[in-house]
Amino acid sequence: MTGALDPARRMVLGLAGLVGFFGLWALVAASGLVGKAFLPGPLEVAERLVTLLHTSFAGGTLPQHLASSLQRFSAGYLLAAAVGVPLGLLMGRFRLLDDIVSPLFDALRFIAPIAWVPFAALWFGTGFGGPVLIIFSGAFPPCLLNAYRGARQVDPRYIEAAEMLGTPTHRLILEVLLPAATPSIVAGLRIGAGLGWQSLVGAELIVASTGVGYMMVQAQSGVATATVMVGMAAIGLVGVLIDIALRALEARIHNRLARA
Amino acid sequence: MSSIRFDAVSKSFGAGQVKALDDVDLAIADKEFLAIVGPSGCGKTTCLRLAAGFEFPTSGRVLVGNAEVREPGPDRAVVFQQFALFPWKTVVENIELGLRNRNMPREERRIRVMEAVELIGLNGYEGAYPHQLSGGMQQRVAIARAYVLDPQVLLMDEPFGALDAQTRVVMQEELVRLARRNPRTVLFITHGVEEAVYLADRVAIMTRRPGRLKEIVDVKSIREAEGWERYSRIEDVMDLESFVHLRTHIWRSLREEKTGAAH
Ligand SMILES: Nc1ncnc2c1ncn2[C@@H]1O[C@H](COP(=O)(O)OP(=O)(O)OP(=O)(O)O)[C@@H](O)[C@H]1O
Ligand SMILES: [Mg+2]
Numbered sequence: 001m002t003g004a005l006d007p008a009r010r011m012v013l014g015l016a017g018l019v020g021f022f023g024l025w026a027l028v029a030a031s032g033l034v035g036k037a038f039l040p041g042p043l044e045v046a047e048r049l050v051t052l053l054h055t056s057f058a059g060g061t062l063p064q065h066l067a068s069s070l071q072r073f074s075a076g077y078l079l080a081a082a083v084g085v086p087l088g089l090l091m092g093r094f095r096l097l098d099d100i101v102s103p104l105f106d107a108l109r110f111i112a113p114i115a116w117v118p119f120a121a122l123w124f125g126t127g128f129g130g131p132v133l134i135i136f137s138g139a140f141p142p143c144l145l146n147a148y149r150g151a152r153q154v155d156p157r158y159i160e161a162a163e164m165l166g167t168p169t170h171r172l173i174l175e176v177l178l179p180a181a182t183p184s185i186v187a188g189l190r191i192g193a194g195l196g197w198q199s200l201v202g203a204e205l206i207v208a209s210t211g212v213g214y215m216m217v218q219a220q221s222g223v224a225t226a227t228v229m230v231g232m233a234a235i236g237l238v239g240v241l242i243d244i245a246l247r248a249l250e251a252r253i254h255n256r257l258a259r260a
Numbered sequence: 261m262s263s264i265r266f267d268a269v270s271k272s273f274g275a276g277q278v279k280a281l282d283d284v285d286l287a288i289a290d291k292e293f294l295a296i297v298g299p300s301g302c303g304k305t306t307c308l309r310l311a312a313g314f315e316f317p318t319s320g321r322v323l324v325g326n327a328e329v330r331e332p333g334p335d336r337a338v339v340f341q342q343f344a345l346f347p348w349k350t351v352v353e354n355i356e357l358g359l360r361n362r363n364m365p366r367e368e369r370r371i372r373v374m375e376a377v378e379l380i381g382l383n384g385y386e387g388a389y390p391h392q393l394s395g396g397m398q399q400r401v402a403i404a405r406a407y408v409l410d411p412q413v414l415l416m417d418e419p420f421g422a423l424d425a426q427t428r429v430v431m432q433e434e435l436v437r438l439a440r441r442n443p444r445t446v447l448f449i450t451h452g453v454e455e456a457v458y459l460a461d462r463v464a465i466m467t468r469r470p471g472r473l474k475e476i477v478d479v480k481s482i483r484e485a486e487g488w489e490r491y492s493r494i495e496d497v498m499d500l501e502s503f504v505h506l507r508t509h510i511w512r513s514l515r516e517e518k519t520g521a522a523h
Contacts, residue, residue: 157344160314165358165409166334175357179348 040226048226049233057227058218060210066234068210069200072128076135077196084143084192085185089177091144092151093169105144113138113199117206131203131211138199139192146188150181186253190246197239262325262335262412262445264288264311269320271306276318280306282470283320291443295450295460297510299517303471304449305341308415311447312338324413334358337406341417341449343398345390351377351401352386358409376404379434381427395422403431407438414446420455428455429494435459453510457503458494465513475513479506 022042028034029041040048052062060068091098116137120130154177162176178185204213212231219227264287271281280303288294296304309315310322313332322329324336332338337358345354355376359369377383380400382393390398399422406414420428436459439446450456456463461480464473483489486502497503 155344157340157342158346160312160332161338161340161344161346162357163332164312164334164336164338165405166361167357168361171361175349176346179346 037223038225040229045226045229045233049230052227052230057224058215060215062212062215062230062234065210065212065215066238069204069212070238072131072204072208072211073135073197073200075128076132076200077139077193079132080136080139080192080196081143081189084140084188085147086173088144088147088149088185088188089151089173089181091148092154092181093173093177098148105141109141111137113195114202117203120203121206126208131200131208134203135196135200139196142188142191142195143185144188146184146191147181150184150188151177153184154180182253183250183257186246186250190243190250193242193246194239197235197242201235261290263290263292263323264413264445264447265321265323266307266310267321267323269310269317269322271303271310271315272318279470281310281317282472284471284473286464286473286476288445288447291445293439293443293446293448293459293461294464295448295456295462296464296466297450297453297456297514298466298471298474299468299514300451302466302469302517304466305417306471308338308417308447308449311413312336312415334361334409335411336413336415337409337411339402339406339414339416339419341421343390343402343422345398345401345405347390350387350389351382351393354390354401355404355408358405362409372408376408379407380404381430396424396427399423400427400431410442412444414444414448416446417449418451419448421451432458433492433494453507453514454498457506457510458497463510465510465517468517474517477506477510482506 025039026041026043029036029039029044049062054061056064058065087101091101113134116134117130120133120137124130124133158176158180159172162172167176200211201213204211205217208214212234216228216231219225219231266284266286269281269284270279272279284303284307286294286307296307298304306315310317311324311329313329313336316322316329346357349357352373356369356373359372364372377386380403382397382400382404385393385397390401393401399419403416403419406416420431423431432455439459448456448459457479461478463477463479465475465477466472467474482502486500488497488500488503491497491500498507
């Protein structure tokens with residue numbers, strides 16, 4: 001079919017998928033095939049969501065748990081960006097640093113964020129520090145890798161021009177490598193945010209005494225399936241919102257650079 | 261003292277498969293203006309990049325002011341064949357980067373940059389980004405970026421290639437004026453034989469790849485003997501018999517290279 005129809009078509013198909021999913025869910029839940037305690041229907045989950053907006057569960061309302069999760073997320077994510085992006089740019093510039101850091105980084109990055117949980121809990125506790133380290137371990141690799149690749153792919157003519165003008169290293173990184181690598185860096189920040197958010201909830205399932213993940217584990221032990229599902233929906237929704245925000249930022253930066 | 265010397269310089273690329281320069285010996289005296297002409301791909305840009313410190317010889321040595329070239333630096337300003345302006349910086353920001361690197365005070369910097377903008381005739385475009393300029397305008401910014409450094413050595417790779425005929429003449433005449441007022445060592449690469457004869461003290465002709473030095477033509481002695489300096493306009497100089505003679509000589513020599521005719 002022609003390209004012009006595509007967006008409308010895709011919207012209809014996407015909507016059909018969602019309606020189908022909720023319909024099937026409602027149907028299975030209503031049929032009684034699965035015990036009500038294990039599979040509440042969509043309406044029940046929605047009701048539970050509304051209730052959790054103002055009633056406390058496992059030490060807080062849903063917004064309070066979310067706020068606590070987002071706080072940890074922000075700390076771990078900003079730390080990952082603040083360390084990963086400059087380090088990546090420096091590695092892109094200095095061969096020596098690249099040779100030293102790259103093998104170490106390659107060895108560490110296959111340790112999944114969830115595998116950091118025991119260590120993080122031992123060292124930094126289950127309150128704030130531990131989860132922050134786990135988020136960091138999820139968000140850091142894309143931040144570093146994309147800044148590094150971005151810096152390595154800068155047109156060498158720009159670097160030569162800067163060197164010929166006597167540009168000192170800090171300025172070369174800030175005014176040449178950084179702007180030239182921006183598209184790649186922003187893509188890394190977006191991927192890192194997604195991975196960081198995913199790791200956070202994983203961390204909270206095990207450590208921490210607040211947060212959405214914690215709320216879900218507490219609900220699980222009381223077989224409050226509707227609450228568990230509210231938690232999943234909240235995680236998904238916030239993840240999507242973070243992604244949309246960073247995609248918008250990425251698109252804006254691309255548009256600005258595309259004019260160049 | 262800012263002479264440039266190529267000492268038996270050879271340069272190969274990619275594990276030696278592409279030999280760009282073969283045993284080049286060339287000395288450019290302090291404050292001399294030397295132009296290199298030669299067929300496309302013969303290694304002209306390679307010569308310039310060696311002097312700039314972007315590349316290093318496979319064998320032989322490149323010296324600037326008696327010291328071997330080890331890295332790029334603002335004492336050897338480069339005008340690149342493809343401009344290499346920073347797309348994320350405005351005209352003024354591009355021109356002033358070299359002065360900022362030198363920690364020149366803001367006020368003095370502003371004056372120098374405005375003079376340069378005036379010189380290249382880009383008033384009103386100070387805040388424009390390179391992509392908003394024509395190719396010729398971008399090239400003028402690249403020239404200004406090198407001029408403001410007031411370097412001992414200027415390395416220019418076909419700096420007027422992208423200019424329209426009128427602008428080119430203006431820039432050529434301006435370069436001659438600058439060179440007379442404040443002589444410096446210039447290595448100037450061009451495809452324009454007339455440009456080379458008009459601007460240079462000596463013209464070096466290169467062979468096809470692998471580039472060797474074929475011949476060096478002394479222009480300066482003839483320019484002085486024939487009093488070209490009396491004419492300020494390029495077209496008047498180009499009409500002189502002595503100019504035509506030199507130009508034709510270089511043309512023939514180049515043509516042999518381009519067609520590959522045996523001598
Ligand atoms: N970085 C590189 N890697 C491999 N080969 C190269 C490299 N730089 C130049 N060459 C080769 O060396 C030869 C000389 O190139 P150079 O750019 O010096 O030519 P030029 O005389 O400046 O040509 P033009 O007049 O077209 O600008 C060419 O054959 C080119 O393909
Ligand atoms: Mg060239």
